[in-house]
Amino acid sequence: MQTGIGFIGLGIMGRPMAQRLLAAGFPLRVWARRAETLAPLEAAGARVCDSPRELAREAGVVFLAVSGGADVEELVLGEDGLIAGLRPGSVVVDHSTIEPATARHVAARLAEVGAEFLDAPVSGGEQGAIAGTLSIMVGGAAEALARVRHLLEVLGRHIVHVGPSGAGQLAKACNQLVVAQTMQAVGEAITLCEASGVDAGRMREALLGGFAYSRILEVHGQRMLAGNFRPGFKAHLHQKDLSIALSAAAEAGVALPGTALVAQLMNALVGSGGAERDSAALVTVQRRLNGLSEDLT
Amino acid sequence: MQTGIGFIGLGIMGRPMAQRLLAAGFPLRVWARRAETLAPLEAAGARVCDSPRELAREAGVVFLAVSGGADVEELVLGEDGLIAGLRPGSVVVDHSTIEPATARHVAARLAEVGAEFLDAPVSGGEQGAIAGTLSIMVGGAAEALARVRHLLEVLGRHIVHVGPSGAGQLAKACNQLVVAQTMQAVGEAITLCEASGVDAGRMREALLGGFAYSRILEVHGQRMLAGNFRPGFKAHLHQKDLSIALSAAAEAGVALPGTALVAQLMNALVGSGGAERDSAALVTVQRRLNGLSEDLT
Numbered sequence: 285m286q287t288g289i290g291f292i293g294l295g296i297m298g299r300p301m302a303q304r305l306l307a308a309g310f311p312l313r314v315w316a317r318r319a320e321t322l323a324p325l326e327a328a329g330a331r332v333c334d335s336p337r338e339l340a341r342e343a344g345v346v347f348l349a350v351s352g353g354a355d356v357e358e359l360v361l362g363e364d365g366l367i368a369g370l371r372p373g374s375v376v377v378d379h380s381t382i383e384p385a386t387a388r389h390v391a392a393r394l395a396e397v398g399a400e401f402l403d404a405p406v407s408g409g410e411q412g413a414i415a416g417t418l419s420i421m422v423g424g425a426a427e428a429l430a431r432v433r434h435l436l437e438v439l440g441r442h443i444v445h446v447g448p449s450g451a452g453q454l455a456k457a458c459n460q461l462v463v464a465q466t467m468q469a470v471g472e473a474i475t476l477c478e479a480s481g482v483d484a485g486r487m488r489e490a491l492l493g494g495f496a497y498s499r500i501l502e503v504h505g506q507r508m509l510a511g512n513f514r515p516g517f518k519a520h521l522h523q524k525d526l527s528i529a530l531s532a533a534a535e536a537g538v539a540l541p542g543t544a545l546v547a548q549l550m551n552a553l554v555g556s557g558g559a560e561r562d563s564a565a566l567v568t569v570q571r572r573l574n575g576l577s578e579d580l581t
Numbered sequence: 582m583q584t585g586i587g588f589i590g591l592g593i594m595g596r597p598m599a600q601r602l603l604a605a606g607f608p609l610r611v612w613a614r615r616a617e618t619l620a621p622l623e624a625a626g627a628r629v630c631d632s633p634r635e636l637a638r639e640a641g642v643v644f645l646a647v648s649g650g651a652d653v654e655e656l657v658l659g660e661d662g663l664i665a666g667l668r669p670g671s672v673v674v675d676h677s678t679i680e681p682a683t684a685r686h687v688a689a690r691l692a693e694v695g696a697e698f699l700d701a702p703v704s705g706g707e708q709g710a711i712a713g714t715l716s717i718m719v720g721g722a723a724e725a726l727a728r729v730r731h732l733l734e735v736l737g738r739h740i741v742h743v744g745p746s747g748a749g750q751l752a753k754a755c756n757q758l759v760v761a762q763t764m765q766a767v768g769e770a771i772t773l774c775e776a777s778g779v780d781a782g783r784m785r786e787a788l789l790g791g792f793a794y795s796r797i798l799e800v801h802g803q804r805m806l807a808g809n810f811r812p813g814f815k816a817h818l819h820q821k822d823l824s825i826a827l828s829a830a831a832e833a834g835v836a837l838p839g840t841a842l843v844a845q846l847m848n849a850l851v852g853s854g855g856a857e858r859d860s861a862a863l864v865t866v867q868r869r870l871n872g873l874s875e876d877l878t
Contacts, residue, residue: 451783454777458784461773473759482748490739500795
């Protein structure tokens with residue numbers, strides 16, 4: 285069994301994660317579609333591979349952190365993909381946020397060559413990736429998780445084995461639908477105050493001490509009041525994640541009325557110039573709806 | 582100026598609050614429409630008055646903790662009401678949850694006799710009332726709050742002056758609409774897991790460590806999983822509070838689409854046997870909608 289570590293996907297989340305693994309002393313192979321993202325990792329000591337297949341040949345554990353399910357399928361199952369190089373006993377850890385059904389499909393294909401696939405989406409954003417404080421939701425075989433847990437502990441501090449393949453992605457979908465609805469709720473409270481002539485900052489302060497407390501009220505509530513929508517987590521990615529949640533709901537045959545509503549409002553944000561803003565800019569849709577100042581900065 | 586303290590409304594919330602004031606050494610006058618609620622307070626040393634008017638004559642500060650706006654108007658402005666007995670400089674502190682407009686109206690009438698009215702709704706439930714850890718959202722004159730703050734500190738530990746008359750009630754309406762929407766979000770996450778064959782308890786555990794964290798996910802999420810809907814805070818009272826939020830929204834001319842949705846679902850809970858259950862039983866509506874086990878215990 286190969287014992288090296290590989291990392292593919294060196295964007296906002298992947299780069300600091302790869303850098304933490306390097307800094308922790310693990311020799312790292314990297315590959316990226318966009319060659320310009322490789323330079324900082326190469327400078328820090330990572331070895332650049334020519335293809336996912338080559339990387340898979342040299343690594344017993346491969347991390348992915350890319351944008352969507354199509355990217356994961358291409359990287360793992362495509363021509364020159366990981367599957368062509370992985371040895372039996374290897375583990376692929378996918379930190380991307382993708383459809384649970386895609387995670388199950390890729391896991392089943394890797395099982396045919398004796399390799400394990402863990403869906404391991406994260407919560408905590410760029411800051412959590414830099415600080416190694418991510419929350420990691422894992423789906424797949426417990427035994428495979430046990431073999432890579434020491435590596436995940438370099439990246440996060442709250443690692444939960446949710447269930448079999450796809451369960452990590454389903455938990456991430458739950459995370460995103462809860463976050464979005466909580467943001468909408470906080471945004472409604474703020475606009476109710478704004479339209480009523482009541483200081484929304486005082487309202488937030490009052491609510492922080494009680495049962496309405498959430499991380500969203502604390503962090504995004506402050507962003508909404510300050511009109512600070514620098515990402516953070518971009519609205520078009522949250523839109524994608526709500527679409528994953530609604531796909532998973534359709535697959536399971538379950539109605540999620542609150543999620544459906546907030547997904548529509550997120551569409552309005554993305555479609556009206558907010559795609560690259562932090563998704564907390566959802567409050568600007570609620571403000572615009574009501575003819576209040578949008579404060580989109 | 583009278584320096585005694587009066588308390589009217591000795592129900593689930595009012596009784597432990599009145600008892601804390603007694604235990605802290607403040608001589609207490611009490612009155613109640615339902616005489617049977619007086620006995621425990623009288624046994625603990627409170628003096629029973631014959632009417633709100635008589636109580637107002639002997640108390641410089643009067644606390645109210647009743648069910649709704651009509652009760653507050655009757656107790657304060659009705660025949661034999663507080664207004665007939667209050668001396669100039671007295672302060673009425675209303676812990677009930679009522680319409681902001683009613684709070685402003687009652688405050689304006691009391692101002693005519695030189696008395697102050699503070700709307701001071703609370704969050705934290707019966708446990709918070711017993712422990713003196715309530716969150717108290719205050720609307721009214723800052724000077725009046727300053728005069729009674731030492732008393733409020735016996736009842737709560739997070740006391741925020743939100744703004745002028747009605748602002749405390751508006752903040753409470755915000756609290757209730759945020760709580761309800763967060764409960765619906767958590768309920769949707771749970772049913773998505775249940776319908777997908779994923780362990781909802783593991784999902785909750787994963788989410789607690791990240792950005793989806795809320796007190797609702799922690800406390801009510803556990804209730805929803807355990808099917809434990811003993812109140813707590815009863816669904817019909819949450820229904821009433823959402824109705825207050827939507828009235829305040831109509832008055833301000835602001836659309837709250839998420840609040841409107843969750844108010845409809847709360848109607849379904851109350852209308853289908855859940856009125857006396859904890860409002861976290863909202864998840865049973867989401868389960869029933871989707872043909873999942875209701876677990877209403």
